[in-house]
Amino acid sequence: xKVVILxxxxxxxxxxxxxxxxxxxxxxxxxxxIWHVMKLYAQYGHTDFVLALGYKGEVIREYxxxxxxxxxxxxxxxxxxxxxxxxxxxxxxxxxxxxxxxGQATLKGGRLKRVEPYVGDDLLLVTYGDxxxxxxxxxxxAFHRSHGRIATVTGVTIASRFGELDIEGDQVLAIAEKPQxxxxxxxxxxxxxxxxxFDYLTPNEDxxxxxxxxxxxxxxxxxxxxxxxxxxxxxxxxRDRDYLNGIWEKGNAPWKxx
Numbered sequence: 001x002k003v004v005i006l007x008x009x010x011x012x013x014x015x016x017x018x019x020x021x022x023x024x025x026x027x028x029x030x031x032x033x034i035w036h037v038m039k040l041y042a043q044y045g046h047t048d049f050v051l052a053l054g055y056k057g058e059v060i061r062e063y064x065x066x067x068x069x070x071x072x073x074x075x076x077x078x079x080x081x082x083x084x085x086x087x088x089x090x091x092x093x094x095x096x097x098x099x100x101x102x103g104q105a106t107l108k109g110g111r112l113k114r115v116e117p118y119v120g121d122d123l124l125l126v127t128y129g130d131x132x133x134x135x136x137x138x139x140x141x142a143f144h145r146s147h148g149r150i151a152t153v154t155g156v157t158i159a160s161r162f163g164e165l166d167i168e169g170d171q172v173l174a175i176a177e178k179p180q181x182x183x184x185x186x187x188x189x190x191x192x193x194x195x196x197x198f199d200y201l202t203p204n205e206d207x208x209x210x211x212x213x214x215x216x217x218x219x220x221x222x223x224x225x226x227x228x229x230x231x232x233x234x235x236x237x238x239r240d241r242d243y244l245n246g247i248w249e250k251g252n253a254p255w256k257x258x
Contacts, residue, residue: 001048001121001141003041005034006108006209007129008054013237022056024129025063026235029248032063033235034129036255038095043258044137046125047095050118052102052111064097109200109207116198126191130235132244132255135190135228143226144192150222151197151214156188156232165225172223175214185225188232196222231255 011023018026024034038049053060068074073087098118102111112126123144125137135154144152153172155165165185166174175187187210200213207213217223231254233244247253 001046001123001125002050002119003038003046003048003125003127004050004052004112004115004119005037005127005129006111007034007051007060008057008102008104008106008108008111009130010055011130014235014241016238017241018055021059022054022129023235025056025059026130026241028235028241028244028253033132033244034060036132037127037129038092039258040132040135040255041125041137042092042095046137049095050098050100050115051129052100052115054102054104054106054111057099057101061099064099067092103205106205107207108209109213110202110204112209113198113201113203113207119195122194124193124195124197126189126193128189128234131189131232132234133188133190133228133232134230134254134257135232137190140190140226141192144224147224149224150194150220151217152192152224152226153214154188154190155185155225155227157184157229158186158188158232167225170224170226171221172218172225174218175210185227188228190228 007022007024009023011018014023014026025032028036051060068086069084071090075085075087100115100118102114106114123141133156140152140154147170153165155167165172165187167185200216201207214223233240235241235244
């Protein structure tokens with residue numbers, strides 16, 4: 001199934017980096033965070049990606065367009081101006097990456113709706129381009145299939161500025177825009193949707209995903225949560241960047257399941 005990654009935000013809390021590059025391209029080690037996200041999905045056999053681009057999307061386009069040239073040994077024949085000869089392969093040779101311009105100012109719901117023509121499966125995986133976790137993707141998909149509702153969100157426990165989930169059993173009753181407590185489960189991304197999610201979305205710039213669309217999905221009793229008590233982290237601030245890089249440099253990054 002397709003993996004849709006939302007990559008279009010401005011990243012205003014990380015302006016030290018995002019004035020030059022989009023937030024999904026901020027590096028952990030020598031690779032952008034979006035590469036780490038994609039490696040997680042690829043480990044579970046999901047290698048068909050659709051990237052919803054916006055702010056500085058051309059940087060992400062260039063990264064993947066030149067991926068072979070930058071990650072393989074090559075010969076460049078300057079005399080005959082032939083295309084470069086690639087001598088070896090990299091570990092991402094089976095990835096398929098579709099890059100879609102979804103607008104500079106479009107909110108996440110509009111971005112997801114605009115990539116609908118590129119999503120042909122009954123189920124789709126959706127996540128953010130700046131969040132990492134050691135989520136077992138196949139177990140997440142199995143949970144989603146078991147309940148038959150429209151949407152599954154991964155719930156994480158963090159002292160959070162993110163949308164708090166009002167949960168009864170495994171059902172999400174509502175998403176609170178402003179969390180009240182730090183010990184409840186919050187929206188950690190790593191969604192599984194069936195195609196009915198597109199009925200809740202429009203391609204308008206002001207169509208959001210969490211505020212609006214998922215609120216209505218929850219009101220209709222169609223949003224379920226799979227609790228994740230393992231590692232979760234995001235690239236939202238300079239402090240987050242330093243924290244994730246520190247973990248990576250120590251060689252014990254929990255999200256590195258490959």
